[in-house]
Amino acid sequence: MIEVDKKTFEDEVLKAEGLVMVDFWSPKCEPCKELMPFVAEVAEKYEGKAKFCKLDAAANKRLSISQKVMGLPTIGFYKNGEKIAELTKDISIEDVEAKLKELI
């Protein structure tokens, strides 16, 4: 997964071609860290079919809020610079995979 931040978000996510999945997390968010290893597995499984990024929301607060993300964990799906879907709170990895399949 590609680690993005306020400097790279624009290029890596908004200007990217095709589907981009962004895992918003923070080092203090335990549920995020519960989920992260499973997200990485999914990213590996679907490599090439979408782009997979993660963003430390605590370190990039303004950026996250501009994306209307104010709670963690959140997984956003982007296409052509726009957020087309989002999962937030109580996310199970099965939900992530199902959403991803639907969008690919």
Add this chain to the structure above:
Amino acid sequence: MSEVYDIIVVGGGPAGLAAGIYGSRSRLKTVIIQKGRPGGQAATTEELENYPGFPRGTTGPGLMEAMANHAESFGTEIIKEEVVDLELDGEIKVARTKSGKEYKSKIIIFAPGAAPRTLNIKGEQELRGKGVSYCATCDADFFEELDVIVIGNGDAAVEEAMYLTKFAETVTIIVIHDEGILDCNKVSAEKAFANPKIKWVWNSVLEEIKGDGIVESVVLKNIKTGELSEMETNGVFFFVGTVPKTEMLKGKVDLNETGHIITNDRMETSIPGVYAAGDARVKYLRQVITAASDGAIAAFAAEKYLAEEGGFKEQVLNAPKPVMVAFWAPQIEASIAAVSELEKIVDQLGGSVKLVKMDTYRNEKVAKRYGVEEIPSVVFFNNGEVVAKVSGSISRDVIMNQLNSLINK
């Protein structure tokens, strides 16, 4: 057949981890199945209070990581999966996970904890993760220099509100009670009253959360006057209690009306070999220390149960000849006399019957199962089945009568 564990613990919060520690220290093959990282609710609070040995508080994630390491260092296996279905009736219990795997064991200790209660207020669901939160440590960072409100006034609400003041500009606690009355402990209440960043709205409840894609304001209702008022805010944190994660146990073990698992003081549920520990259980105080205590008791009781069951099976049910099981107790004279009489008889018969002595109070389950109500009692087994029972005054003649009919069969 796939391997069979001695103990499966469902859930790796403080209750499950303590059960893991006690289970593996008794050299039982113990596995904790935990959805994601261990730690539970306790790992979601930065300011963990009340756990003995840490007077200045400790961090939830820190304490939970130490508990998980402790369990693993004694051999507890921790598997990151979510249990979705259980088969509890047989002697071997089965736990099925979301990924479709099956785990088998002789004992299940259920420690799934609880999840934050939601109030289903207008806007609550839609604005989740958009300013509506149930976890201060997860989301506090977003609210630096912003204003938030907290719903609830118990220990968790007031302590988390205090944590939020490290980030937010103001934290307004909405309290349903009259001014000055809080449900939390006195120390936390005093600290909160002295904190200049904390503001209070009394006699009020939350009516609605408003915002276009992100929380912008809330509507509060004064329960005394019925008056509605709108207040601008950037975040709404709910700490209004929890609901037990016991959905999958419905119809399988006895639950109370709020969905909490009913146990006795050994943590036994309504099904033999199935135990419960922690917040998911019917209990008086839900804290880390009591969760850990429940886990310890459950694993200890499970060990005794396994020893009792295993021993009984080997010595009595699988024995190749008739067995007399003598239920006695050291404090009951008559039962001691009965045992020595039985020993003489067995000696005389030269090995054609076997005598198993059971201290009734140490083997309550077995005694109960075979309906032993009086000490002494003798229960006769042949090929694993009960064939006769004698209680009260145990004379040589009565015993010989039973044995003769058994041996001559």
